[in-house]
Amino acid sequence: MTLMKQFLGAAATLALCAGPALADPALIYDLGGKFDKSFNEAAFGGAERWKAETGGSYKELEMQSEAQREQALRRLAETGANPIVMTGFAFGDVLNTVAPDYPNTRFAIIDMVVDQPNVRSVVFTEEQGSYLVGIMAGMASKTGTVGFIGGMDIPLIRKFGCGYAQGVKAANPAAKVIQNMTGTTPTAWNDPVKGAELTASQVSQGADVIYAAAGGTGIGVLQAAADAGILSIGVDSNQNHLQPGKVLTSMLKRVDNAVYDAFMSGTDLETGINVMDLAAGGVGFAMDDNNAALVSPEMLAAVEAAAAKIISGEIMVHDYMSDNTCPVN
Amino acid sequence: MEFSTLIQVLDSGVRLGIPLLLACLAGLYSERSGVFDIGLEGKMLMGAFAAGAVASITGSAWLGLAAAIGGSLALAAIHGLASITFRGNQLISGVAINFLASGLTVLIGQNLFHLGGRTPPIKGAARFESITLPGADALRDVPVIGPVYYDLISGHTILVYIAFAIVPLTWFLLFRTRFGLRLRAVGENPESVDTAGVSVLRLRYTAVAMAGILCGIAGAYLATSAPSAGFGKEMTAGKGFIALAALIFANWRPWRALGATMLFGVLEAVAIRFQNIDVGLFVVPVQFMQALPYILTVVILAGFIGKATPPRAGGQAYVKER
Numbered sequence: 001m002t003l004m005k006q007f008l009g010a011a012a013t014l015a016l017c018a019g020p021a022l023a024d025p026a027l028i029y030d031l032g033g034k035f036d037k038s039f040n041e042a043a044f045g046g047a048e049r050w051k052a053e054t055g056g057s058y059k060e061l062e063m064q065s066e067a068q069r070e071q072a073l074r075r076l077a078e079t080g081a082n083p084i085v086m087t088g089f090a091f092g093d094v095l096n097t098v099a100p101d102y103p104n105t106r107f108a109i110i111d112m113v114v115d116q117p118n119v120r121s122v123v124f125t126e127e128q129g130s131y132l133v134g135i136m137a138g139m140a141s142k143t144g145t146v147g148f149i150g151g152m153d154i155p156l157i158r159k160f161g162c163g164y165a166q167g168v169k170a171a172n173p174a175a176k177v178i179q180n181m182t183g184t185t186p187t188a189w190n191d192p193v194k195g196a197e198l199t200a201s202q203v204s205q206g207a208d209v210i211y212a213a214a215g216g217t218g219i220g221v222l223q224a225a226a227d228a229g230i231l232s233i234g235v236d237s238n239q240n241h242l243q244p245g246k247v248l249t250s251m252l253k254r255v256d257n258a259v260y261d262a263f264m265s266g267t268d269l270e271t272g273i274n275v276m277d278l279a280a281g282g283v284g285f286a287m288d289d290n291n292a293a294l295v296s297p298e299m300l301a302a303v304e305a306a307a308a309k310i311i312s313g314e315i316m317v318h319d320y321m322s323d324n325t326c327p328v329n
Numbered sequence: 330m331e332f333s334t335l336i337q338v339l340d341s342g343v344r345l346g347i348p349l350l351l352a353c354l355a356g357l358y359s360e361r362s363g364v365f366d367i368g369l370e371g372k373m374l375m376g377a378f379a380a381g382a383v384a385s386i387t388g389s390a391w392l393g394l395a396a397a398i399g400g401s402l403a404l405a406a407i408h409g410l411a412s413i414t415f416r417g418n419q420l421i422s423g424v425a426i427n428f429l430a431s432g433l434t435v436l437i438g439q440n441l442f443h444l445g446g447r448t449p450p451i452k453g454a455a456r457f458e459s460i461t462l463p464g465a466d467a468l469r470d471v472p473v474i475g476p477v478y479y480d481l482i483s484g485h486t487i488l489v490y491i492a493f494a495i496v497p498l499t500w501f502l503l504f505r506t507r508f509g510l511r512l513r514a515v516g517e518n519p520e521s522v523d524t525a526g527v528s529v530l531r532l533r534y535t536a537v538a539m540a541g542i543l544c545g546i547a548g549a550y551l552a553t554s555a556p557s558a559g560f561g562k563e564m565t566a567g568k569g570f571i572a573l574a575a576l577i578f579a580n581w582r583p584w585r586a587l588g589a590t591m592l593f594g595v596l597e598a599v600a601i602r603f604q605n606i607d608v609g610l611f612v613v614p615v616q617f618m619q620a621l622p623y624i625l626t627v628v629i630l631a632g633f634i635g636k637a638t639p640p641r642a643g644g645q646a647y648v649k650e651r
């Protein structure tokens with residue numbers, strides 16, 4: 001047994017030594033799936049951009065169940081992949097236990113802070129991007145009622161909703177914001193049927209612009225909103241093309257940039273907390289041919305003015321996760 | 330609560346309850362014949378995928394429905410083969426079907442459409458649109474009856490009306506025909522049916538096939554009945570298991586299945602409409618409403634209210650005496 005351990009240890013050391021020479025970066029997608037047209041797909045886009053520009057290759061892995069997390073992470077680390085990028089807050093606990101076992105491997109986690117010497121924690125200021133699309137929603141709404149549909153009920157998604165509500169109120173202090181969460185389990189990221197039902201419920205309460213921050217569930221929201229003849233707002237990736245002329249805008253969360261940066265720095269990945277805010281181009285809103293007719297010049301001017309004020313620090317958008325409360329509802 | 334809100338919640342409850350109803354009736358046929366079926370989820374998922382894929386390729390929702398029934402029947406045939414002919418463990422066969430459907434749908438979908446297992450969004454004739462029943466517009470402004478008829482009864486897709494029609498049909502078939510008597514008997518005491526000279530295997534296969542057809546319709550409803558527009562990975566999201574809970578809640582009876590699934594649908598609609606319900610003294614959190622169907626099922630199973638009596642021969646493969 002001891003002999004076996006030594007052999008294994010030697011093999012592992014050998015693997016680690018050999019690692020840096022042929023280190024491919026790796027990317028792990030969270031349960032929403034690689035092609036969720038949203039969060040994970042943005043990560044995939046960043047990795048593909050890196051591949052196209054450098055001609056390198058990378059490993060990727062799509063999570064199928066909660067139980068795979070640690071196993072997947074360890075397996076990639078054992079194969080010498082470096083750096084390993086993972087998308088999603090749910091990797092936090094697992095990474096905290098796995099990272100110390102592979103001190104020579106660099107990890108990057110998106111949407112979560114993990115305090116380990118070899119981990120880069122990338123966090124986005126979603127409240128700022130959501131604030132901007134909230135302003136657009138508040139100005140585009142004719143009924144004065146707008147909606148928000150979140151995926152799984154976690155503080156991160158509440159952060160989206162809170163920033164959005166603040167933006168709506170900034171544009172129209174009398175506006176009403178209806179907030180719904182799809183569910184409390186990871187299936188809430190992949191339930192377009194329920195997304196459509198939530199949309200119908202909000203429409204019947206008078207909402208005429210609905211912001212979906214719900215991964216694959218959002219597809220159902222955008223579809224149901226288009227069917228009902230109202231506007232919707234996409235999230236993470238540019239989703240304007242999903243229902244052309246019916247999606248007001250999309251709150252961009254540049255997960256692609258985060259993945260691209262991490263892959264570019266390779267094994268020299270800087271660790272610590274990396275805040276991707278509006279000033280750093282980490283968040284923003286999407287403008288393209290599909291929504292050009294929906295966004296009036298006044299709306300664009302108002303949003304751009306607000307963006308400038310957020311960057312200069314004149315407007316402070318409250319971050320829900322800082323104290324788990326929201327100043328507006 | 331305002332009257333219009335009540336109507337909206339009930340309307341939403343019907344839409345959410347229909348896939349549960351169809352899956353629950355599917356389970357009813359299968360389990361009444363003595364074959365446990367926890368593969369409802371997988372069959373629905375396969376049906377939803379087949380419906381979404383075929384509807385988007387051919388542009389016909391009806392062809393999609395046919396494909397959904399075909400896809401679901403194929404899985405039902407596997408379940409029948411494994412658990413009836415080869416006398417395998419019915420629960421394990423069901424679990425295998427769920428896994429198979431979960432992987433197969435995404436794999437085929439990715440190969441066909443390159444959208445990560447999703448099917449392209451469907452429009453127009455590729456989708457079952459909601460239909461307005463005759464006279465609904467005329468009655469719309471009549472107080473009470475108008476909103477009930479216009480919003481609640483009218484304005485659903487054809488699959489909803491088909492699902493409702495299947496309930497009395499099932500009741501008639503199971504409790505008023507010779508076939509139904511034999512089907513129920515085979516789930517209680519297969520030896521007696523065999524003694525009477527009726528094939529146990531054929532009856533069970535028929536029941537499992539019925540379950541396949543109904544799960545196929547449920548899947549088509551999920552993928553192609555407005556407001557849905559296409560298949561998404563794992564889109565059944567546990568509905569097959571909720572339907573099983575409803576089946577226990579309904580004590581394996583068709584009319585009660587209707588009641589149970591509609592109750593579960595309305596509970597979900599309430600949870601959707603009211604995030605937190607303030608009942609005066611305290612606030613009922615939305616999670617409680619979401620958990621209520623399961624809590625109710627456990628209460629029923631524990632025998633506090635009523636008693637759940639499953640078919641006696643359920644779960645046992647039939648071995649003919651020599």
